[in-house]
Amino acid sequence: MPKADTVNTWMACSRLDEGEYCFRQKQKFVGSGGFAHNPYIANAQEIPRNDPARSAQPLQRTRPSTRSASAAAAAAPAPAPPAPAVVEKAPLAVSAAGGVDEQMRVLLQQIDCTHLMAGPLATTALADLQKLNRTALLAELKELGVAKLPERQKIAGAVAKATLGTPMAVKKSRFEADYIIIGGGMTGTGICAELLDYRKSKTIIILDRLEKLGGHWLYAYPYVHLHNFTSYYTLYGYRWPEHIEKDLEHRASRDEIIDYFGTIQADFETKSNLEMRFHVEVPTFKAAPQGGGYIVTVQDLKNPSAEPVQLFARTLIDCTTSRMGSAPPHKPMIGSCPQNIYPNNITQMDIPRVGAAGKRVAVIGGGKTGADAVVHLVRNGVPPQSIVWVKKYDLSFGKREKPQDAFASAEQRAANPLCPLLLTSHLKFKNGVPKFWSLEGRGGSRRLGYCVLPPDHPKNDSPYLNHTGGGMLDDEELTLLRQIEQVIGVVVDNSYDKRGCITIDTNVAAYAKGSRIAKTAATKEAITYDWAVWCHGYSFSNYEKLNAKRGKMCMGMLQPGLFYPINWWGSASQGGRIMGRFLMMYEDGLLSGRIQFKFILLQKFLDKYSGPFNTALLYTRSALMESFAYYVLTTTNKYGRPYRSGMADVPWFSKDEVYPEAKDDVYWYLHIDKELDKENDRLKREKQKAIEVS
Numbered sequence: 219m220p221k222a223d224t225v226n227t228w229m230a231c232s233r234l235d236e237g238e239y240c241f242r243q244k245q246k247f248v249g250s251g252g253f254a255h256n257p258y259i260a261n262a263q264e265i266p267r268n269d270p271a272r273s274a275q276p277l278q279r280t281r282p283s284t285r286s287a288s289a290a291a292a293a294a295p296a297p298a299p300p301a302p303a304v305v306e307k308a309p310l311a312v313s314a315a316g317g318v319d320e321q322m323r324v325l326l327q328q329i330d331c332t333h334l335m336a337g338p339l340a341t342t343a344l345a346d347l348q349k350l351n352r353t354a355l356l357a358e359l360k361e362l363g364v365a366k367l368p369e370r371q372k373i374a375g376a377v378a379k380a381t382l383g384t385p386m387a388v389k390k391s392r393f394e395a396d397y398i399i400i401g402g403g404m405t406g407t408g409i410c411a412e413l414l415d416y417r418k419s420k421t422i423i424i425l426d427r428l429e430k431l432g433g434h435w436l437y438a439y440p441y442v443h444l445h446n447f448t449s450y451y452t453l454y455g456y457r458w459p460e461h462i463e464k465d466l467e468h469r470a471s472r473d474e475i476i477d478y479f480g481t482i483q484a485d486f487e488t489k490s491n492l493e494m495r496f497h498v499e500v501p502t503f504k505a506a507p508q509g510g511g512y513i514v515t516v517q518d519l520k521n522p523s524a525e526p527v528q529l530f531a532r533t534l535i536d537c538t539t540s541r542m543g544s545a546p547p548h549k550p551m552i553g554s555c556p557q558n559i560y561p562n563n564i565t566q567m568d569i570p571r572v573g574a575a576g577k578r579v580a581v582i583g584g585g586k587t588g589a590d591a592v593v594h595l596v597r598n599g600v601p602p603q604s605i606v607w608v609k610k611y612d613l614s615f616g617k618r619e620k621p622q623d624a625f626a627s628a629e630q631r632a633a634n635p636l637c638p639l640l641l642t643s644h645l646k647f648k649n650g651v652p653k654f655w656s657l658e659g660r661g662g663s664r665r666l667g668y669c670v671l672p673p674d675h676p677k678n679d680s681p682y683l684n685h686t687g688g689g690m691l692d693d694e695e696l697t698l699l700r701q702i703e704q705v706i707g708v709v710v711d712n713s714y715d716k717r718g719c720i721t722i723d724t725n726v727a728a729y730a731k732g733s734r735i736a737k738t739a740a741t742k743e744a745i746t747y748d749w750a751v752w753c754h755g756y757s758f759s760n761y762e763k764l765n766a767k768r769g770k771m772c773m774g775m776l777q778p779g780l781f782y783p784i785n786w787w788g789s790a791s792q793g794g795r796i797m798g799r800f801l802m803m804y805e806d807g808l809l810s811g812r813i814q815f816k817f818i819l820l821q822k823f824l825d826k827y828s829g830p831f832n833t834a835l836l837y838t839r840s841a842l843m844e845s846f847a848y849y850v851l852t853t854t855n856k857y858g859r860p861y862r863s864g865m866a867d868v869p870w871f872s873k874d875e876v877y878p879e880a881k882d883d884v885y886w887y888l889h890i891d892k893e894l895d896k897e898n899d900r901l902k903r904e905k906q907k908a909i910e911v912s
């Protein structure tokens with residue numbers, strides 16, 4: 219960690235040159251700004267969020283409570299005796315005048331919740347709410363008739379801010395921080411949550427070029443849903459609204475995900491050691507000349523002509539990589555006309571006209587976005603026979619299953635470590651599903667390797683199964699997609715004259731990088747269309763340009779002062795938290811040489827037997843990596859309970875559950891009600907039995 223004089227040394231640094239990490243190529247840097255040194259505060263005794271002692275230990279309050287015994291107990295400063303199990307509730311005091319509480323009215327106005335003025339909330343004194351800790355406050359708000367959880371969380375955030383008396387908007391901007399996180403998507407948010415819980419005395423800055431937390435979801439196409447169940451996209455400690463948590467097969471829509479990030483942001487805003495800066499871009503960063511740490515250049519996007527400023531990060535965490543440079547904008551489509559659209563604009567299509575007899579829609583791109591577009595069109599009335607789905611590869615998808623079921627039997631487990639070996643050997647597939655006994659009998663087959671080509675498609679056994687944009691599907695989607703006419707080829711031309719026409723080359727292999735296969739006219743085909751929806755996705759060339767190490771699996775992701783979380787760990791569910799804990803373990807010297815050695819071995823194994831652009835294998839990799847992560851996290855109990863993935867049931871070779879307690883861990887961190895899950899499963903089994911009997 220840099221000392222004060224080191225920090226000051228690079229206040230003089232006005233120019234960044236070689237060794238700089240460039241997000242934008244040829245970005246010219248003009249340095250300005252400086253950093254006021256904040257003394258490094260020793261890490262105080264911290265109580266993890268998941269430590270039972272924490273729930274017994276209420277938040278510190280700013281003034282003594284005049285409320286009931288329970289509220290008073292909750293309001294006492296730490297350390298406090300555990301709260302009584304049965305709480306005797308006293309009604310909240312109505313504002314002095316018995317009418318509308320003026321402070322409450324202003325607060326509700328400030329957070330755009332004036333519609334709540336009509337309810338009992340408006341007559342409640344703000345001062346009373348300020349006496350409650352967050353949990354008690356959320357419960358109180360519910361009782362006061364604030365039905366929606368995001369609203370309750372928003373109000374709780376505003377009340378906390380009012381209590382602290384330091385609204386985020388006027389908080390003094392820092393020029394240095396212990397941690398600077400670039401990217402406010404799920405990865406950055408998860409790491410931040412972990413640091414907030416376990417590094418309470420450290421300062422954190424999140425930087426993002428978008429307007430709020432949420433990452434790529436903020437500009438996703440409107441009909442997008444999580445491809446997996448919502449519970450699996452839970453950041454531990456942040457609850458989804460009750461109706462969503464109760465529906466264990468719920469898959470959140472874009473707007474629900476954005477709302478979820480909103481509740482996280484509302485909580486983050488109450489943290490005095492965290493600052494979030496939006497509409498700012500980091501074009502470059504580089505190692506500080508002396509003494510560790512990183513210099514981060516920050517451009518205000520609202521004021522692009524302003525000189526960029528420099529911030530100092532003792533540790534820089536780069537969470538930009540998983541969707542960086544991706545949609546929008548997409549790779550430019552070949553040729554253009556009003557009937558050529560991107561998935562975000564699908565709502566512009568006049569569906570009855572598009573679905574009329576003789577009309578044809580070409581959906582280009584065989585990944586998750588293409589699959590979503592096809593499903594969306596069919597569910598909105600476009601007949602399946604009007605659609606032609608053009609794709610470069612017959613991509614494979616996973617089968618959607620409840621994560622907590624991953625432990626039910628070997629058959630249901632996420633993956634088998636043999637998958638990489640078996641899938642890459644390109645042996646026999648049936649309907650895109652590998653046929654090996656080892657996969658069918660011992661896990662993996664049920665969740666991996668489903669391609670959506672119709673069963674009689676000539677290229678059904680294609681080795682291209684190992685290229686995928688994948689995602690998860692259920693049986694209904696699979697059946698729907700397999701009805702669609704599908705063509706495998708590279709789009710090489712696109713023209714439009716009254717009707718559109720794309721030219722594809724079915725000789726896909728000839729277009730591979732460095733391929734020596736000749737391209738011939740004989741393999742080209744014309745496909746006419748009335749509408750084309752370009753779902754050809756992310757431009758990987760953008761990633762290459764970024765000069766960012768994208769999810770590289772090596773210990774190099776962790777080095778003094780710099781952290782690149784691994785993409786497929788960081789992005790999913792607790793990935794951010796897991797990565798955050800890795801970072802803390804690294805800082806605290808808890809990632810031993812032995813663990814690092816095992817990690818390198820695992821990395822070598824996966825690099826040899828699976829490819830980077832392969833979702834089926836990616837899930838296998840995820841399973842292995844997450845199992846490994848669990849093992850790493852359990853090597854210390856310094857930070858409390860480890861997070862366990864729904865996939866982390868090593869070694870998979872056994873037909874029995876290997877870690878019977880694993881399911882409980884999954885219930886815990888995904889906030890799933892175990893009893894409800896059991897009851898649902900019972901009802902499902904009964905229904906199934908009834909069908910079988912009849």
Ligand SMILES: Cc1cc2nc3c(=O)[nH]c(=O)nc-3n(C[C@H](O)[C@H](O)[C@H](O)COP(=O)(O)OP(=O)(O)OC[C@H]3O[C@@H](n4cnc5c(N)ncnc54)[C@H](O)[C@@H]3O)c2cc1C
Pocket residue numbers: 241400401402403404405406407425426427428432433434435442443444445446447450451498499500501537538539540541542543586587788789790791
């Ligand atoms: C259609 C779809 C469905 C999905 N469904 C699931 C699912 O069901 N379950 C699941 O676990 N995952 C799912 N995912 C994967 C999902 O991408 C990840 O779970 C996760 O949301 C990625 O988060 P991230 O933080 O890594 O990246 P992002 O969300 O892309 O966040 C990166 C952030 O960095 C910012 N940024 C980038 N460069 C800069 C810069 N230079 N300066 C400042 N800011 C910058 C960006 O603005 C962005 O906010 C899905 C993805 C897609 C596309």
